[in-house]
Amino acid sequence: MTATVLGAKERPAHRDPQVLRWLGAYTASTLGDSVYYLALSWTAVSSGSPAQAGLVMAVSAVPRALLMLGGGVIADRLGPRRVVIASDTARCLVVLGLAATLFLASPGLGALAAVALVFGVVDALFLPAVGALPPRIAERDQLARVQGMRGLSHRLGSVLGGPLGGLAVALGGPATAFGVAGTLFALSIPLLSALRLRPLPATDDTRDGTALRDLADGLRYLRGHRVLGPLIIVVLLSDLGFAGPFNVGLAVLADQRGWGASGIGWILAGFGTGAGAASLLLTVRGRVPRAGAVSGWTMTLGATAIGVLAYTTHLPVAVAVGLAVGLLAGLSGALCNALLQTECDPAYLGRVTAVASLCSLGLAPLSFPLTGAAIELWGIGPVYVVSAAVCALAGLFTLAVPALRRAELPR
Template identity: 80%
Template sequence: MTTITTTAAPAARPAHRDPQVLRWLGAYTASTLGDSVFYLALSWTAVSSGTPAQAGLVMAVSAVPRALLLLVGGAIADRLGPRRVVIASDTVRCLVVLGLAATLFLTAPGLWALAAVALVFGVVDAVFLPAVGALPPRVAARDQLARVQGMRGLSHRLGAVLGAPLGGLAVALGGSATAFGIAGILFAFSLPLLAALKLRPLPREDEARDGTALRDLADGLRYLRGHRVLGPLMIVVLLSDLGFVGPLNVGLAVLSEQRGWGASGIGWVLAGFGVGAGGASLLLTVKGHIPRTGVVMGWTMVVGAVSIGALAFIPQLPFAVLAALSIGLLAGLSGALCNALVQTECDPAYLGRVSAVSSLGSLGIAPLSFPVTGAALGAWGPGPVFVVSAAVCALSGVYALAVRAVRRAELPKS
């Protein structure tokens, strides 16, 4: 009698124990810290070298090419491969920033040099951001992508929390040149980690691509339009960004001034939001799977919208911080789930282009609402503006719940 022994396939390694994921996360964290230090140093140097209006123009220079070229950047990331694009992007940023640091050590180049560096950063960001979004399926199993998104959220919060103080300390101790030098070193630190990544092969990866990056972009948009989950999900992302970005970037300052909270009050409210968003990322990192993902995502958007609207009517700072914590937790969870669904639903061959479309709302379209939000705040005050913004956020959740394919979307179990 013959005995047949079967060997079960090894379980996928958890994301937080996977060396490939940890290398990617280390590179992403270093790059995020470098970004935070760079933009603080750029802002400080621009203000010190010119008027506030001129400094504002320097800071805006990087946003324009990023918004205009982001979709093309997604097509380039898919065509050339995300790791190659990310390595090239961080190399360019490293060399440019270290060159600026050396220039500042020797002379005072003026605002034109700062504007030129900001322009280069905007162009590079347009290809870097979609490529970063396309890397996780190359380094992690599909059932670990939700955890990876949670870890990415924690890394992003870490960069935001530590980057600004690190940049401020560098400016205080050694001036702008030292701060730019530290930013360049952080970009350089990501390069060997990215070079050591071993990427998973993708379906059709070896197929030749015909045409140009623009044709690839059109092909990606057709793919999105025909996808039963991703197409509606892009509308959900856009609505949530339009409703969320204005109040938290423009309205919060007006609200703090009217309530007498001062600049420290803004800091406390933003800290509450950051803690909540970090908690949501930690939850997704630990659990890895949220049952009924589409339903949870939709309802957290709706309930989070209530907290956004309520923030304008809370006079006491401690309660406003609690409301911000609630917003961060709910909006952070819905955003992380949305990103995880994009990662798991999308054909990896299109992920750079889909990530670019997803990022366009928060990085390109939503910031265009800042002047409108400011004018509305001046005309009607924060109450009506926050309520309208909350309604737009709630609409994104209602739409997610109304579209059956999105409502029934599930993350794979880990």
């Protein structure tokens, strides 16, 4: 065992079997997510009205937001590997069960909503645990590279998952698509089971109290940390400013400019290419000097690009601006994640990741209806400018807090 650990220290992350197993499992799970959500939306639209389908798709957001902090406590108490394996096993069984049901009958929207509800609960467990895994399988000086690899995997899942799900629906209907998603979740389980986690230092083990006390300890740790506390504020501000323009606003912008749905696709493709390039850069370099300052500046410049997008009249220019946003926001986001993982005591990482995930996946979507209502009242230009200002505030806050601005990734 000692020889294995010492050998792993000599390998960069992209050659470490531990990291590659985790990356393979994460890729399979991400692909499964993409296929599942496409199949769910298609089945819901086919089984009811668009409004009903929207409700089905939104059902998972409620338990995910409400239970996320508890999921962080569970990840720290039980260990992230165990929680991720249980989560993917639950998703596999539920989705394969739905696939079998669709082969035999035509369940109504209630069954789809029940599956979506289960997914929301599982996501509340999965997201903190998957974020807590990298520091337990890789050296600290490799965590930035691991975040780059994770970003590439996420982009791969987003790019390939949609067409794969669409092909499965076209060939065999929603039941086949759900079957493909369940199979992908199943592929991650043996890879995760083969992982060997680094043990936590005995002095850092905080799992002796109740779950509520552990949660309170985690929040106190986060609040008192000179880098992590401000970093969570940055995550919240940047995601609040970014979520509305690139989810609600982009559709309105494409409609007003006459670009159509294909225009949205091209802009998102540009964004995805830029974000993928940022992840590739981090994967290859492994470390960015002055990570805190670089994150602040790229966040601020990315915010400027978001504001410019609202006043772009030609689609090729909009695609180029989307690429710039993806490159800058992708790099700043990956650096924030890497700093979170390197600065945090591994014993608290599940809870800290849960708070960060709650800010980005639980609170940021609340801006969707506000963005839509604001566009109707004031038009798309002012709303994009305000959203860009919120993102810029996150970048300027990063540069204004000395501990965050001077934060470095380990060598």
